[in-house]
Amino acid sequence: MTKELKYVPLFDQAKIKKRVEELGAKITKDYAGESLVVIGVLKGAFIFVADLVRSIDLPVSVEFIGVSSYSGTKSTGAVRLTYDLTADIKGKNVLLVEDIIDTGHTIDYLIEALNVRGPKSLKVASFLSKPEAHQMHHSIDYIGFEISKEFVIGYGLDLDQYYRNLAYVAQVKQ
Numbered sequence: 740m741t742k743e744l745k746y747v748p749l750f751d752q753a754k755i756k757k758r759v760e761e762l763g764a765k766i767t768k769d770y771a772g773e774s775l776v777v778i779g780v781l782k783g784a785f786i787f788v789a790d791l792v793r794s795i796d797l798p799v800s801v802e803f804i805g806v807s808s809y810s811g812t813k814s815t816g817a818v819r820l821t822y823d824l825t826a827d828i829k830g831k832n833v834l835l836v837e838d839i840i841d842t843g844h845t846i847d848y849l850i851e852a853l854n855v856r857g858p859k860s861l862k863v864a865s866f867l868s869k870p871e872a873h874q875m876h877h878s879i880d881y882i883g884f885e886i887s888k889e890f891v892i893g894y895g896l897d898l899d900q901y902y903r904n905l906a907y908v909a910q911v912k913q
């Protein structure tokens with residue numbers, strides 16, 4: 740764990756809560772009359788998923804998928820599946836939920852991997868997005884906040900596995 744890490748608050752709890760509720764309301768409206776499989780991308784999305792599903796008023800089931808693509812604050816580019824779904828998504832409406840989309844390599848990989856399983860629909864929600872860093876081929880359907888390329892922690896986001904438990908999002912000062 741880094742000694743004397745400097746970080747400054749970016750989004751506080753009230754701001755996050757309001758935005759997540761807005762996304763939940765939009766998703767509820769967009770999928771009216773349908774059911775939804777929410778797939779959280781481990782580990783970072785676990786807190787966003789927990790809050791988001793409680794803001795969605797639809798029949799929702801929750802799954803997780805595990806990938807690993809990062810070491811420290813730099814992308815390694817290579818994505819690896821570390822944990823798979825426990826349910827079949829064939830013919831289902833799937834909402835893939837990420838903590839943050841940086842280069843987009845992770846989400847591109849996951850979209851390809853899930854599309855071959857034949858879902859009825861597949862959309863992506865990400866709590867945060869760094870548009871300046873994007874290199875991906877797919878688009879994001881629901882975005883919480885757009886941020887600059889700086890590294891952030893908290894609300895599920897880690898720095899070498901720590902700080903996920905911060906209730907707010909903070910920017911790391913290198």
Ligand code: IMP
Nearest residue numbers: 783840841842843844845890891896897
């Ligand atoms: P991508 O494949 O480059 O889009 O990276 C996505 C993954 O990298 C996310 O799921 C995060 O786990 C991690 N990541 C990217 N940027 C940050 C950040 O600023 N803080 C913490 N994790 C990040």
Ligand code: MG
Nearest residue numbers: 782783809897
């Ligand atoms: Mg991570």
